[in-house]
Amino acid sequence: MQNSRQELDAILSKFKGRHGALIPLLQEVQQLEGYLKKETMKYVSEQMGVSAAEIFGVATFYSMFRLKPQGKYIVRVCKGTACHVSGANGILNAIKEHLKLEGEADTTEDTQFTVLEVACLGCCSLAPVIMIGDQTYGKLTPEAIPAVIGKFAKA
């Protein structure tokens, strides 16, 4: 905890006094802590002299910011046009089924995986596409999902 506070302070001091720094600052904070914790946002607000409302406003506006803990691996399911017409819904359902995610839940109970829908990964020619971490997998079928996810499952 002590360490992470020091790292947090290092990030804040790097951005102090720079204009337009809030978004990159929050991106680095999220990188450090995995998601934007309420206490951290309060701390950032006090240290940077930016109102908590403004920080929360920015954090909720951009889809990249997460206010809840997320899994070790982020599974991004592309829902772009090309993927949509090539069956992205079936892929998403197969992933949710395989990871036993029901309803609104997006993170597995063992916090290994968080499943997100994203607008377009820009690999339309390989549709349907998903990204796990920074690896892209294309031309998927629902049947192929268990094997792809399996590469990242706990050893």
Add this chain to the structure above:
Amino acid sequence: MEKITAKLGLGSCGIAAGADIVWTELKKVVNDNNLSVKIEKTACIGMCFEEPVLELSGDGKPKIMLGKVESKDIKNILDGYLNNTLEYNNIILHEHQPAVHNELIANQQRIVLRNCGVIDPESLEDYEAQGGYQALRKALSMKPINIIDIVKESGLRGRGGAGFSTGMKWQFAFNARGNKKYVVCNADEGDPGAFMDRSTLEGDPHAIIEGMIIGAYAMGADEGYLYVRAEYPMAIKHLRKALIDAEAKGYLGLNIMGTGFNFDLHIKEGAGAFVCGEETALMQSIEGKRGMPTIRPPFPAESGLWGKPTNINNVESWANIPWIITNGADAFRKFGTEKSPGTKVFALAGKIANSGLIEVPMGMTLHDVIYKVGGGIKDGKKFKGVQLGGPSGGCVPASLLETTVDYDSINKTGAIMGSGGMVVMDEETCMVDIARFFLNFTQNESCGKCTFCRIGTRRMLEILTRITEGKGEMADIEKLEQLAVNIIKGSLCGLGQTAPNPVLTTLRYFRDEYLAHIVDKKCPAHSCTALLKFEILPDKCIGCTACARKCPVKCISGAVKQPHIIDQSKCVKCGACYTSCKFKAVTKV
């Protein structure tokens, strides 16, 4: 000196198709066998459907390109090429002989993509060897106003989609008073189904940077931003390296090329908000705020970033600039049409045979783009429509395929040129579902500032969802049209003003599909699951049990070698039986 050169495409799409594994193998084979092969990497050549793609040249042999290369074949390929005994079943380009895709390249005109798939994007030397930064050298010897005149004369129009004259935009920023000005590159490519800018950023980052330096000099700006989508990590990586290299070589920073001109360029990563592609929202985001559009006027040219005069252009517009400065306005005008000179990059995707990135002269017909360059429809299916311009655009039907690709002709169809996404749809695509898909997108991405955009798009989405579920009524069509008009009138920015376009164009050209959903409760494309039923044809079913074994809810019954039957009350319509049947005995009704 090595005898031959082997160049591998390592763009994001190549890597997704396994090019990094091929790269490792390539290095290993050359080292282990001490082959006289120089290996190089490049980015996207545009033929994404053939990835991984390997180009071989040198030693007086014809230059060839191989598609769908697998690492197990690398040894044979290299040996074969070196010894003139190469036998490979997928030679996609050949310098002297007919090859599968020679036509595909011959029908293109590459200005923006001139270096993509040719150079190593992480090498400044490669870019310089192609004449890179010569345009900057030339521009710095000119008067700023003369540069703006060339851009105006070239007739270049904003490639982000709206098509406003780039030269005029530069003139406005030039005229603006103040000693602090900014230039911005809009690389927040957000349209689903579009990846032109990603490929350019990954494949030729210096071209965009050079364009921006020239623009900054012409307009009197000393600072600039590249606003890049965070979903494009490779693009950001290549840009970062390019900025460092360009600064070290004196093309960026203080006293550029000894002329006393200073220009500082930063990268700003987006954080995931489609609306930030709108210029006023983008500037709010650079300032670290919520990306909400603001009222124009004042236009960015008068009051933009931090209230200073600002010029924003899209990636493709910037990448055109060095070519125009080097070759002149007349050379540029040789391509394209009177009112839309030059070329346009398109991302072909969807149900098209050759999906990938292409660049064609303006004025080519949609038919030629799809059939001559794109190779027609995948799997011999029937063409239904092509979606242009993403969520702001529309669907153009088969009857309008002779429309030429230029800003004004495409606007007439009700679609827009947009940034260049071209998603092809076949008979299995439901047009009501496509309209619903785009409304779902814009509804999600609406920033919420304007009531009609925020709530109106939600109401449209609800109606469309109802129709695709077979619960639509005739009055819904009228409601959709009314909402569309009001959303267009009542929205501040382009997102809201164009959000109804996908609905309006599908209503215009595919109204019978709406009616089929509403009146007959049928989806003609057999795509909307609520209106779909899977049935087994007893005369075609041989009782192989493949479908019954695949069915996730075990609702298919029947003895071996006897026709099977689907229990409709349990069926979840996943389609597993349909895809698993080898005898076409499972049908959609």
